[in-house]
Structure formats: structure tokens, C-alpha cells
Amino acid sequence: MKTEIDYLIVGAGLAGSCLAWELIQSGEEVVLTDVHLEGASSLVSAGIINPITGKRYVKTWNWDVLETDFTHFYQRAEAFFRMKLLHQRKIYQILDTIEEENQWLSRMMQQEYAEFLNWSKHSFDLCPNLQAGQSLGIIERAYQLDISKLLNLLRHFFKSLNVIREKVFNYQEITREDLHWMYQDLWIKKGIIFAEGYRIFENPFFNWLPSFAVKGQRILFEAVRSTQDLLKSEYTIASTSDENIFWCGSNYEFQNTNPQVDPGEERRQQLFIQNQVDGEFKFLNSQCGIRPAMKDRRPVIGEHPHLKGLFVMNGLGTKGSSLTPYVVNHMIRFLKGTASIDKEMNISRFYHLKDKL
Numbered sequence: 406m407k408t409e410i411d412y413l414i415v416g417a418g419l420a421g422s423c424l425a426w427e428l429i430q431s432g433e434e435v436v437l438t439d440v441h442l443e444g445a446s447s448l449v450s451a452g453i454i455n456p457i458t459g460k461r462y463v464k465t466w467n468w469d470v471l472e473t474d475f476t477h478f479y480q481r482a483e484a485f486f487r488m489k490l491l492h493q494r495k496i497y498q499i500l501d502t503i504e505e506e507n508q509w510l511s512r513m514m515q516q517e518y519a520e521f522l523n524w525s526k527h528s529f530d531l532c533p534n535l536q537a538g539q540s541l542g543i544i545e546r547a548y549q550l551d552i553s554k555l556l557n558l559l560r561h562f563f564k565s566l567n568v569i570r571e572k573v574f575n576y577q578e579i580t581r582e583d584l585h586w587m588y589q590d591l592w593i594k595k596g597i598i599f600a601e602g603y604r605i606f607e608n609p610f611f612n613w614l615p616s617f618a619v620k621g622q623r624i625l626f627e628a629v630r631s632t633q634d635l636l637k638s639e640y641t642i643a644s645t646s647d648e649n650i651f652w653c654g655s656n657y658e659f660q661n662t663n664p665q666v667d668p669g670e671e672r673r674q675q676l677f678i679q680n681q682v683d684g685e686f687k688f689l690n691s692q693c694g695i696r697p698a699m700k701d702r703r704p705v706i707g708e709h710p711h712l713k714g715l716f717v718m719n720g721l722g723t724k725g726s727s728l729t730p731y732v733v734n735h736m737i738r739f740l741k742g743t744a745s746i747d748k749e750m751n752i753s754r755f756y757h758l759k760d761k762l
């Protein structure tokens with residue numbers, strides 16, 4: 406006897422969990438299958454949402470739309486779970502050279518950046534070890550999502566509904582009858598949505614997408630720090646939901662899918678913390694995650710070109726916290742047939758690669 410459901414979601418990182426929550430809210434019958442496999446990305450993330458990025462300090466892609474979507478989405482989650490999840494933060498960015506300072510100051514002069522950027526020559530409690538010649542660029546309107554808290558709340562919610570299976574998904578066990586997919590005891594009416602993060606390369610239906618892995622490593626440490634704002638230089642120091650525990654990361658290693666901690670990187674991060682944090686700190690642990698990215702640095706959502714009812718939602722890269730609500734909103738509208746997907750995120754931009762195989 407099969408259980409009928411609307412959607413099966415493979416992967417419950419930030420992408421799969423937020424999508425499942427939204428589908429359940431809209432009345433769909435959903436089952437998730439997820440195991441926290443090595444290299445999974447969301448739980449090592451700091452949840453930082455930075456509007457101004459890169460060496461030239463430019464506004465992030467589509468910022469105004471993203472900000473509307475993620476504030477609305479996370480505030481709804483806050484109301485649902487009665488828990489604060491999205492925090493406004495400032496980012497204090499150390500400017501090391503006169504060139505960086507000039508670049509920053511010239512951005513600040515632009516009207517569109519005025520509300521985002523500020524600058525200070527003086528040291529703060531936050532940055533006690535500012536060197537001569539350095540100054541601080543201040544990003545006034547950043548955010549931090551308490552991503553571990555959100556994911557724990559969502560997992561608890563899915564467990565209370567008995568809709569999450571903590572098992573590895575086995576691609577060989579999918580079968581098809583008429584227009585429906587089946588998996589083990591499930592009869593899936595509307596489709597299977599794959600949100601496995603960087604492990605998309607193991608997915609026989611979507612491994613032709615031009616994905617690439619960006620490994621990152623972070624440290625958790627205990628210290629006394631008077632602020633929850635962020636300090637950014639070679640690495641970033643951020644707060645966590647525990648007021649004495651802080652996050653430091655991260656590096657970017659392209660096409661490295663080895664999920665083991667690199668001791669050399671761990672030492673570099675420890676040295677950074679030692680230089681930037683006043684007083685004692687206690688190292689707690691290091692962990693790695695692998696960010697799932699697409700070659701053109703945009704998310705990918707949509708349906709398989711030939712196999713109806715198989716969908717993908719992936720490619721959140723370095724910006725899962727800001728992109729997920731926007732991507733989920735698009736996916737929901739697409740699944741409900743009320744809107745098409747923007748071409749920048751649409752899987753159809755890669756269909757020609759599938760046809761080449």
C-alpha cells in the first residue's frame with residue numbers, strides 16, 4: 406500500500422527546508438529525505454547577509470528585491486516559531502591600504518551607497534588592534550540569520566508532522582508509472598525536488614548541470630566580546646546564538662570536495678583571531694562545508710528538460726541566506742503555475758548542455 410504525497414524533497418539544508426516549509430504552509434503534502442552528510446553547507450554557515458561585496462565594494466546582485474523577500478520570509482518564520490531569527494548587524498571592514506580606503510570613500514560619495522556605507526579612522530572596542538595606516542569601512546545595513554536555530558526549528562517542525570526521513574536518498578529506487586514518480590512506499594503526485602547542495606554531482610538526473618564546489622572552513626571559539634557586530638578582514642568574525650561563542654571564517658577553495666579540516670587553514674584562522682580579539686580566547690572546533698555553486702554564479706531552479714516531475718533547486722553559492730527566500734518564492738510560483746522563472750535562474754539556460762550528452 407503506497408502513501409500518496411504531492412512532493413518529495415531530497416536534501417534539508419536551508420534550500421530544501423525553507424521550500425518544504427513554504428509548500429506545507431500552502432497546503433501541499435510533502436515528505437523530505439535528508440541526512441547531514443559530510444560537507445553539507447548550511448550548518449557551518451554564519452548566516453551573514455552583506456549588501457556590499459567584492460574588492461570594488463559593489464551592491465550585491467538584485468539587492469533591493471532580495472532584501473524585501475528575505476526580510477518578509479524570515480519575519481514570517483519568526484512569527485510562526487515565536488523566535489528572533491534575523492538580526493540587523495553592522496560590518497566593520499578593515500581597510501588595509503590607501504587604495505582600499507580611496508575605493509571605499511569614492512563609493513560612499515555615490516548617492517545609491519550613502520545609506521549603506523560609513524567610515525572611521527578610529528579604532529573601536531570591536532577592533533582594538535587596528536594598525537597605523539588602517540581604517541574601518543562600516544557597512545551599516547547588513548544582517549545575520551540565525552541559520553542553525555532556523556534549521557533546528559524547521560527540523561523539529563517536520564518531525565512533529567512526521568514528514569522527514571533521516572535516510573540517504575537512493576537514486577536507483579525511483580520508478581515511474583504513468584505520469585507519477587514512486588520512491589519506496591511513496592506515490593508522488595506532483596514531483597521530486599532535488600536540493601542536495603554540492604552533492605548534486607551524484608544525482609544521475611541533474612549531474613550534467615555546470616556545478617562547482619567551493620569549500621570553506623570555519624572555527625568556533627569562546628571569548629568575551631562586547632559587540633555582536635561583525636569584523637571583516639582576511640576572515641570574518643561573527644557572533645552566534647550563544648553570547649560567548651563566536652564564528653570565524655572562511656576561506657574559498659575551488660573544486661575541492663574533500664570535507665576534511667585542513668590543519669594549515671585552522672592555524673591561519675587561529676592566528677587571525679589572536680590578532681583581532683583582545684584577551685583570551687578558547688578554540689572550540691573547526692569544520693568544513695562545501696558551497697554549491699553554478700559556473701555562472703546564479704542559482705538554478707526548474708524542471709528537467711525531458712523527465713517531467715523532476716525538479717532542481719540549487720546553486721546558492723556563498724549567499725544562501727539572502728538568496729533562499731527569493732529562490733523559494735520563484736519555485737513556489739512556478740510549481741503552482743502562477744509565474745515563470747526568471748531566465749537568470751532558470752534551468753532552461755543550461756538545457757543545451759543536456760542535449761549535448
Ligand SMILES: Cc1cc2nc3c(=O)[nH]c(=O)nc-3n(C[C@H](O)[C@H](O)[C@H](O)COP(=O)(O)OP(=O)(O)OC[C@H]3O[C@@H](n4cnc5c(N)ncnc54)[C@H](O)[C@@H]3O)c2cc1C
Pocket residue numbers: 415416417418419420421438439440441442443444445446447448449450451452453454572573574575600601602603604620621622623654655693694695696697719720721722723724725726727
Ligand atoms: C564555511 C562556510 C560559511 C558560509 N557562510 C555563509 C554566510 O555567512 N552567509 C551565507 O548566506 N552563506 C554562507 N555560506 C553558504 C551557505 O552555506 C550555502 O549557500 C547554503 O547553505 C546552501 O544550502 P543548500 O540547502 O543548497 O545545501 P546544503 O546546506 O549542503 O544542504 C544539502 C542537504 O542535502 C543533504 N543530502 C545531499 N545528498 C543527499 C542524499 N542523497 N540523501 C539524503 N540527503 C542528502 C546534505 O547532507 C545536506 O543536509 C557558507 C558556506 C560555508 C561552507
